[in-house]
Structures are given as structure tokens and as C-alpha cells.
Amino acid sequence: MSDPLCRLHVQSREAVALAPGLVEGSAEMLGLSSPDRVRLRALTVEVLAAVLQDAFGPEDQVDLDLEVLRAPGEMRLVLRDRGAPLDFGASYPPRVADLIRLGFADGLTFANEGRAGNRTEISKHLAYEQVTDEQFIAETEADLIPAPTVGEDGQVVVDIRPMTPDDVVGVARLFYRCYGYTVAYAPVVYEPERLAELVESGQHLATVAIAPEGHIVGHLSSEVRTPGATVGKIGLLAVDPAYRRHGLSLRIGFAHVSRLLELGFVGQYTEAVTVHLGSQKAALTGGGHEAGMLLAGQSNELDFRGFESDDKVRKAVMLFYGSFGKTPQRTSYVPPIYRGVVERIYSVGNLPREVVADFERHPEVASGPSRIRLDLRHETGLAFVVVESYGEDFLEKLQEHVQQLRLNRFELILVVLPLSDPATSFFGSGLQEMGLSFSGIYPEYNDGDVLVLQNLNNVEIRPDEINVASDMGEFLRDFVLEDYRRAGERVAQRERSRAHMARIYEALD
Template identity: 55%
Template sequence: MTDQLLGRLRIESIDSVSLLGSLAESAAVVLGISISDAARLGTLTGEVAEALVRDAYDDETEIDMELDVVRSAGSCRLILRDHGAPMDLGRGGYPPRVSELVRLGFADGLEIAYEPRVGNRAEIAKNRSFASVSSDEEFVAAVESEADTPDAADFDDSGELDLQVRAMAPADAVGVARLFYRCYHYTAVQAPLVYEPERMAEYVEAGRHFGTIAVTRTGRVVGHVASEIERPDAITGRIGLFAVDPAYRRHHIGSKVGFAHVVRLVERGIVGQFTEAVTVHLASQRSALAAGGHEVGLLLAGQSPRLSFEGFEGTAGRRKSVLLFFASLGAIPGRTVHVPNVYREVIGRIYAECSLEREIKTDFDPRSPADPDGTNLKLTLSHETGVARIRVAAYGHDFLEVLQEQVNQLRLNRFDVIWVYFPLADPATSKYASGLQELGLSFSGVYPEYLDGDYLVLQCLNNVDIDPADIQVASEMGRYVRDFVVADARRAADREAVQSRSRARMARIYEALDP
């Protein structure tokens, strides 16, 4: 489905700001969100609007703001814009109450961006409610009544399994749900989407769930793989949700579906695929390697504590680390990247392993002017994962101060993991992304062809303990990435601790000097 604008409210007086929260609440109820969740969504919308007025408009009484209510695939989106506000809402850090409300689940996601001379844009997302087959007794009974051996009608006269491998359509969502139930019952890791057929159908229609399936003569879906493609103009995606019907294994369904899927991705214009592989076991890493993937990063504590693994003790209630792979599918353009000297070796090796043509530069002319509009950070908060993302859009002279304020505030709001994305196309990255260990930031990885180019990602763990012994890897490159990431995280923790002790010591000195 395409995004549908349901309504727009524009206000020009500071006295009308409260109307924005009321519209958000009413629209959420119309879209099927529960009354209690809609009320929380309205509260958050009002808080964001009031923070924008307070921080961006100072004491002005005439303002120019509008709120769009958009029905999107699987969600309700509330897009709040001001027009020409003179100040960046996120410059001094999120308003503390706003980020705290997101962490408490008042919304599933929040993005705030500032465009100089245009204004602030805040997007609040709330997942709409869909029925899950986990509570559908008829669905469960129907699937469990299916034979656990192949149907003879699905084979041709020569005994070969007759399959149709094709693009997944919205109408296939129930069939895919049945497939995943046969494979995993309700334990598919990171796959709640497959148990909500109506939500999945909307994702398929919108192009976000780019799936390929295998269907037998009798109409049974026996194979599935999909890529998550966030935007229509994206040239990379995330591949996953692979499943083959247990009753139909040993018929090369996985390879047939996988090959057809790659062909479709190339036709779609996708040049590379990311894969997130768990580290509590090696199966998904081996699959990623077999598909031509290469390790490009390690997301420490990147997996939600809500996910557990049957047969692996001690995984429940803990965040797990995720190994990130990248596989090239087509011709990827050469690029010049500007990297901090401290990460020159590891980034160079990652590019070499991926066979990506990159000219790596580490020098930066200190006389280069900073962005005249100042530092610009685009921020994304996720309630469900407990992860906060900061993407650098522009470097100003105040970059370190602004970044430190953002990181500190997100820590206070109890986000477990903070990822900071640095554009490697910007020469200033070689300067500003270096020496950030005192802020608790350490190397996570490189994202080739992500958004508008390559990005360096640094990570910060907020009171989350990681045991390196729990991080299993399936290759020599995996060991190299793991060891580097873990060592850099330790260095960051040590340097931050030294800084904290120094600040505390100076505070005691000043206190003693104070008469």
C-alpha cells in the first residue's frame, strides 16, 4: 500500500498547540489503535510540539506549524513540521521528557531532523494493531492437520517436485504464516511480522517486504526468503526470514528460492544486501558466508533482550550481539572515503574482504570551514529495540559539544545501545570521528552503500554487560572483527572512566577551594 494522508492541521498561534495532540489521539483511534495507546500517542505529540515551540520559537506568539496524519504500511505516522523555525530542536539534545516517553512506549519510533532555513521535522510512528495467528485456534488446527510428509500430487510423473518459484504477493501472507508455523511454531527469532498476515500483506504491497516464495502444485507455500527495503530509492536491503517446509526438505528448495530472489533483487536495482547473523550459534553466520557475505561489523548488544533461543542457556532476558555481513550483488561504484586514522587498518581490511573499490584518505585540512549552519544531527529512537541512532548530517564547530550532549541525554533516558553514523564521504569525518572514546563511543563497523553512501558506525553501550566468550564466530575474518570491536569497546570504557575520575577530582578541588 502507498502512504495515505488522512488529515492535516496547520496552526499559526501558540495558543493552538494543544490541538495537535488532540488530533493525533483521535486519528490513532480511527486507525484501530487502542484508546490507551492513542492517549499516550497524543501526549507525546503534544510534548514534541510544545518542545519545538519552546526551544525553536523562543517567546514568539505567532508560529507556523502543521501536523500530517499518515496511514502507512503497518503503522500510523504523525509528521510534525514547522516552517522556518530559527532553531534546531535537536541541537541541544532531545527534550528529556520526549525521549523518556518514547523509551516508555508512548510511540514505537521517533525521528527528528532539522533542515537549515526550512525548519524542524519530527515523525512519530506507532504500529497499528493486527490480529496474530498465535491466538487463532482455527489457524493452528488447520496447520497441525496438514500432513508432515509430501503430498504425492505435488510431484510430476518423473518423481520431481513441481514448484513455482515467484514473487510473494499480499495474498500469500497467510500461506507464509503457515510455513513459519510448520518450521518454528511461534519461536521464529526476530520474525513477529510473519505471524501477522494482514500487517505482512501491507508491507508486501508497499515494497518493504520484498519476498520470494516456492509454491507446490497443491498451493502449499514451502519456501520463503525476503529482503527488507526501507525506501523506494534504496540500493541495499537486509535479507532474512528464510524458511523451508520440513516436509519438503532435500528438494533443493532453499537454493532455488535463494537464486530466484537474488535475480529479482538485481532487477530491482539492489546492489548489495546486509545480513544480521546471531552470535549465540554459528548456523546463520555460515549461511551468510555461503551466500557470499563478508563481515563488516559487530553490533554489541544489538539484539533485543526479548528474544531468546531454545537450547541455549543464559540467553533469556539478555541482549545478544549481532554480526553484520554485506554481500555485493552487482556493480558497486568506486568511492573516496575519509576515515579516522585510528580505524584506517580495520576499515581497509573490511573493504578488501568485500572487494569494494575505495580510495581511503585519513588527512583533514584543519583550515577547512565548518558548516555555516552548524552541527546537524538526525536522531531516531526505537522503543521496541531500546536503540537510539544519531546520524551526522553536517559538522559545525560545536560538533563535539552537541554530540556529547545527545549521547549523555540518551543515556539518562535509559536507551541500552546508541549508534552514531558518520558519513565517510565527508572529509571532516576523518577528524571528528577520531578520539571519541572519551564519550564512550567505540568501533562497530562500516555500512557500504547505506542511505547516500558509506557510513562508519560507532557504538555506545549504556549499562549493558557483554561477555566476549558468548560471541561465537564462524570465520577468521569474523574473529578479526570481533576481537577489534571488543578491544576498542574496552579502550573506550577505560578512557571514559579516566575522564569521569578526572572530572570528579576537579569537582572536589573546586569544592575545597570554595570558601
């Protein structure tokens, strides 16, 4: 749900110059800082220049609309032009790509909508006051949580219910007691006003546990990106240190999943930490099944109070998927080297899939460029490279993206490949040469399954600190670590070969 703030209709090249000022003024009205306003203006200038150059000829009549929207937690700029079809989805204009990687915006999408023309959307998170002041810290630390009361049934006494906008400060206090201010991947928990907007809009669908004296001592949420969505990502599980080891996370999980079923959801993802087994056990008990592991998925800024851990090292997270409803039959075109692990994931998860691991040496791909979309999380050093379709330039384009993201110091790069495309079986078989290794399978992702490969950029991995809660978890951990090792050896071998050839050429010179 978005509220329109203003709209500009442009019919001449001269009038395009009005748009950046409108964007900057709107950003100021919505409370963005001066540096963020300047960056957003600069990005708008570059996007407009690219659209004018590619969508309209020198003699063409310019026809475009710029609309500024206020959405829950963010500002959106929607540019619609009725010029020639654009193909920015295949490759962002170089200058625009550089600004996105540098964090000038939090999201950028291009789409051709047929007769309606081209649509470009820029999103920027709004600035909210965080509860990080000394008064909040002092009040939270002074407000001691009483020891849990245990009922006759042996369970701690709490009221488990849906979260409301009135709970946001209590949730912020809970996360501070659990993690301090280290939940960098989800700063919204420390921004009560923004979190209240997301709860109100249904994008933050959460279940909380309330202690008898009124403290919020447990929280679990589903991230729902669009209204009416039937899948989401369960996460942000927090149980107050005083209430841990009482099975509370399982009770919250049961209540949350029951609510999702009532609302018509058919499946959920969750990422469980490997520092301890609590969240993995909750995912398994709630009907989830291991589908992959992100070796460096947990930011090194996240601190677990009450658990022994080194907060200077990124840690692994286990990916789970739970199906609530009838899962459609699908065919997955899997690289032969991953056939065994993928079939086991499908079997354990009871997912009806036909796995095809035979590929043609020269699969059919689009004659034009590959369509690759970037989704960058600068605050956590995480980058998604989403392959939407394969073209003749796929390997070169993918290698370019991975190398550039490594230079820009993204610590974890995830490459997402569509398993509905037979070309994935072919191309995915050779990507270890780029340092990409198996991470997992995301079932029912964007109306189909995807294969996720990972590239770690100067990240230390400690296998002996990866705790797993099941035999399947142990199998996946061992497979992911071994494939990571193999990919590393491939890259090292290639580098040694290059160095060897360089010495030969030097000797011949």
C-alpha cells in the first residue's frame, strides 16, 4: 500500500530538468538526510539521462511521468516513459550500476510493460529515529525481567498473540536484551515508527509472547513483500535470555504457523543460526526441512547474549522450507554435479519434483544479452545476483558482476539460477571455476524453484562451529563445505596456471 505524494508529467527535454529537484524536495519532506537527498538526486539524473538516450530519439517527443510515493518504510520514485522498449533489465547503464553498488538507493528495477511503456522504480529506505539513546538503554537495562513463572503443565506462563503496532517499543527492548544493537541485517527492529508502519500494512506479520507482568519476551515474524502473497520468509526469532531453554520458541512457532495457515499461506522460508540449535529445532518441529546452508549468512555484527561465540566472524545459517499446502508438480533442470544433493532435498521435503540432470552441449539461449538483476544489501555485505534469463553473454556477464561485487567488498555473493530453465543444468556445471559453490534450493521462489550458489569474499569459515540439529543438516553441512573447498581449489589452480603461463611468456620475452 503506497500513498502518492506528487506527480510530474514531462513532454519536453527541457522540462526533464525539473525532475531531480522534485525528487530532492520530496526526500527532504520525508526526512531523508542531506547526503541521502544529494545521492538520490544524482541517481535520478543518471537514470533520466539513460532513459532519454535509449527510449527517445533526438527528434522524438518526450513523454514520461515521474511519481513520488510514500510506502511503508520507504520512498519510491516511479518513472514511466512511453518511448522505445528498454532492455535495462539485461544490464544497468554503467554509471547507474556504479551508483547502486555504492548505496545511492536501496532498490532499482526496470520493466517493459508493453503498450504502457517502460517502468523504472527506485526505492530508498526512509530515515527513522532509532531507539539507541542513553535513556532507552538505561531504562531497558534497569527494567529487569522477572524469572519465568512455570504453570502446572510445566510450561512457562506467557500470552502468545499477534503483534500489533503498539508492541513496537517492547519488541525493540526485547531485541536489545537479546542482541544489543547488533542486528544489522534488520535495523527495523530498532526503529519503532517504521516497524509500526510495516505491522499496520501486513508486511511484518509477527507473533509475540507476553510475560505476566507485560514484558515482550518472544518474537517471530514473517516478511511479506506484497499484499496477497502466499509465501514469506519467517525470521527475527528472539527469546529473552531469561526465558530461554523453556521451549518457548517452539510454542511461538506453532502459534505463528497456525496463523499463517488461517491467512492462506502455502509455504515459508526460514534461516536458522548455527551458533546454537534452538532455532533449527524450532524450524524442524514446525514442519520445515533443510534446503541449504549459507556459509557466511550471519553478519559478524550479530551478538548472541547468553551464548559463547566470536562476534568477529561471519557464521553459517541453515535454510529451511516448510510447505503448508499442496505443492505443484515441477521439473527441475539440475547441474549433474548437484543431482544427488538436490534429489535428497526434494525427498526429505516431500516436494513433488522431476529432476533432469542431462544437458545439451549447446542449450538454446536468447540471442540477445542475459537478463541479470542485482539486489544489494550494503549494510550486511550481502549481494544477490538473480539470473532471469540466459543469453549469449551469460558467462562473461556473470563473471563481471561477481568480480565487481568482490572489488566493492561484498562479503557474501549469492547467484540465483532458475531451475525451470534447461540452461541451468548446462551452465551450473562449470561455475565452480568462478569460485561459486552450492548453497541450496529455494522451492517455489518466484513461481518456481531456484538453485543458489555462493561466493565468499575473504571470509573466514570455521566448520567446527557449525552446529546442526538433524542427519539432513549434517549431510548438507558436509556437502556445502566440501563443494566450497572444491571451488576454492579450482580457482587456486586456475590462478597458478595463469602465473605459470605468465612466467613462460616472461622467459620468452
